[in-house]
Amino acid sequence: MICPHCGYENRIEASSRPIVEYDFQQALETIAQAPRNIPPPEIHCPSCGASFHFKTSLHAGRCPFCDNPVLIDPEALRPIPPESLLPFRIDQKTARQYFRKWLKSLWFAPSSLQKFAREEGRLKGMYLPFWTYDSHTETTYSGARGIIYYETREVTVIENGRPVRRLQQVQKIRWYPVSGTVSRYFDDVLIGASRTLPRQILDRIAPWDLENLMPFDERYLSGFESEAYQVQLAEGFDQARQIMDQIIDQDIRFDIGGDLQQIYRKHTRHLHTTYKHCLLPVWIAAYRYRNQPYRVVINARSGKVAGGRPYSVWKIAATILISLALVLGGGYVLKQSGLLDQLQSGVVIQTPYPELAK
Numbered sequence: 201m202i203c204p205h206c207g208y209e210n211r212i213e214a215s216s217r218p219i220v221e222y223d224f225q226q227a228l229e230t231i232a233q234a235p236r237n238i239p240p241p242e243i244h245c246p247s248c249g250a251s252f253h254f255k256t257s258l259h260a261g262r263c264p265f266c267d268n269p270v271l272i273d274p275e276a277l278r279p280i281p282p283e284s285l286l287p288f289r290i291d292q293k294t295a296r297q298y299f300r301k302w303l304k305s306l307w308f309a310p311s312s313l314q315k316f317a318r319e320e321g322r323l324k325g326m327y328l329p330f331w332t333y334d335s336h337t338e339t340t341y342s343g344a345r346g347i348i349y350y351e352t353r354e355v356t357v358i359e360n361g362r363p364v365r366r367l368q369q370v371q372k373i374r375w376y377p378v379s380g381t382v383s384r385y386f387d388d389v390l391i392g393a394s395r396t397l398p399r400q401i402l403d404r405i406a407p408w409d410l411e412n413l414m415p416f417d418e419r420y421l422s423g424f425e426s427e428a429y430q431v432q433l434a435e436g437f438d439q440a441r442q443i444m445d446q447i448i449d450q451d452i453r454f455d456i457g458g459d460l461q462q463i464y465r466k467h468t469r470h471l472h473t474t475y476k477h478c479l480l481p482v483w484i485a486a487y488r489y490r491n492q493p494y495r496v497v498i499n500a501r502s503g504k505v506a507g508g509r510p511y512s513v514w515k516i517a518a519t520i521l522i523s524l525a526l527v528l529g530g531g532y533v534l535k536q537s538g539l540l541d542q543l544q545s546g547v548v549i550q551t552p553y554p555e556l557a558k
Contacts, residue, residue, distance in 0.1 A: 212287075217415040219284045221334055221474035227433055231279055280433060284413040285327065285479040287420050288500045292323050295483040295498045299323070302496070302505040322486065325500065327421060327479040328402070329393040329429035331436040332410065335386045336471040337444060341452050342379040346460030349374060373460060382451040386444050391436040393429035393477075397484075397497060404506035405499040408480055416479070426479060433475065441470075 290298070350369045357366050388410050392402040414420075431439075448468060453461040481500035485507070486493065496507030 212417060212419050215415045215417065219413055219415060219476065221476060222283075224333070224433075224437065224473040224475050227280065227475065231433065280429070280477050282329065282416050282477050282479045284476060285416055285420055286408065286410075286413060286481060286501055288325060288424070288481045290483070290498070290500045290503055292325065292483065294503070295323055295500065298498055298503040298505055299483075299485055299496060323483045323498075324486075325424040325481065325483055327424055327426040327481055328397070329427055329431075330478050330480050331391045331393050331429070331431070331433065331440070332388045332476045332478065333386070333391070333437055333440040333473065334388065334475070335440075335444065335473040336383070337386065337448060337468050338381060338383050338471065339448050339452065339466055339468040340379070340381050341455075341463060341466040342377070343452070343456055343464050344375045344462040345378050345456050345458035346373045346375050346462070348372070348459040375462070376458075378456050380452075380455055382448065382455050384444075384448060384451055386440075386447075388476075389440040389443055391431070391439045393431040393436055394427055395430040396427060397495065401495075401497050401506050405482070405497055405502075405504045407502075408499070409501055410478075413476075413478055421479075424481070429477065437473070437475070444468075 349372050351372055352367055353370055354365055355368045356363050358364070390406070390408065390410070392399055394402070445468070448466070449463065452463055452466065456463075483498040483500055485496040485498070494507065496505060498505050
């Protein structure tokens with residue numbers, strides 16, 4: 201890691217320390233015994249000696265007096281410190297290129313947006329907190345398997361103004377009661393532990409190369425902001441369980457088989473559930489356009505971009521008007537040429553342009 205201002209190199213040796221999965225139930229017991237409402241510690245800048253406080257959600261940032269990077273021991277803010285992280289792979293210059301490319305790809309964006317965001321948008325590097333959950337699941341269920349079959353029956357239809365009797369195939373479904381058990385192992389179900397950014401945005405910059413997680417080292421945080429988790433461990437698991445339930449439903453339907461499936465009841469047991477607390481890197485661009493704030497987030501590993509954007513009402517209205525004009529203009533040309541009347545009457549006419557006749 202190299203400082204872009206002074207050229208100082210922060211060399212961090214690769215660690216061979218293994219990344220540990222922790223028992224979920226034991227962690228809940230530990231959290232229940234931890235003291236609550238701990239005030240944020242006072243920070244003393246090692247460079248200028250100033251004393252100040254960070255926001256309660258930050259444990260890494262910069263001194264407001266001398267801009268020196270400052271770190272707080274994560275355990276001073278939360279009972280569960282981060283144990284692993286993914287370092288920044290994309291620097292600020294490259295992130296800005298991804299940001300500009302994303303701006304150019306936006307449909308119906310105001311013409312001045314790219315220039316405005318380039319001048320007003322500021323990229324800030326930040327480590328965001330995440331939980332990952334592993335769990336062995338066993339789900340018992342009861343439901344029904346639907347088999348489609350057809351019956352032939354005589355029906356009356358109207359043809360040329362007259363009732364006519366015809367044979368018709370009618371679809372039926374025969375249901376059979378079923379029950380069973382399905383099992384699945386979930387590995388690294390990722391849940392954002394920040395409330396600073398909407399979950400939809402965090403989901404849209406996935407995936408993450410979690411196989412490259414490295415043991416936590418506070419030196420990686422130097423020069424960046426780092427956020428403490430705001431979504432608690434148990435709340436994060438509730439969100440992870442919703443994701444698991446969707447996949448378990450698919451497993452149950454596959455196990456039921458047949459043409460259609462119904463699930464009446466299910467019960468899932470989570471066995472040997474473990475978790476990790478990790479930090480993942482993003483670049484955040486925040487800007488205001490016509491008094492409306494927008495935030496854009498860039499995955500600092502893959503360059504994937506997601507965020508809010510304004511729309512140009514004039515461009516949307518112009519597109520609609522042009523489309524209407526083309527439709528009405530095409531209809532007028534067909535009407536004037538008489539081709540529309542011929543098409544409506546079903547008569548094929550000869551024309552010196554065969555492709556038009558087709």
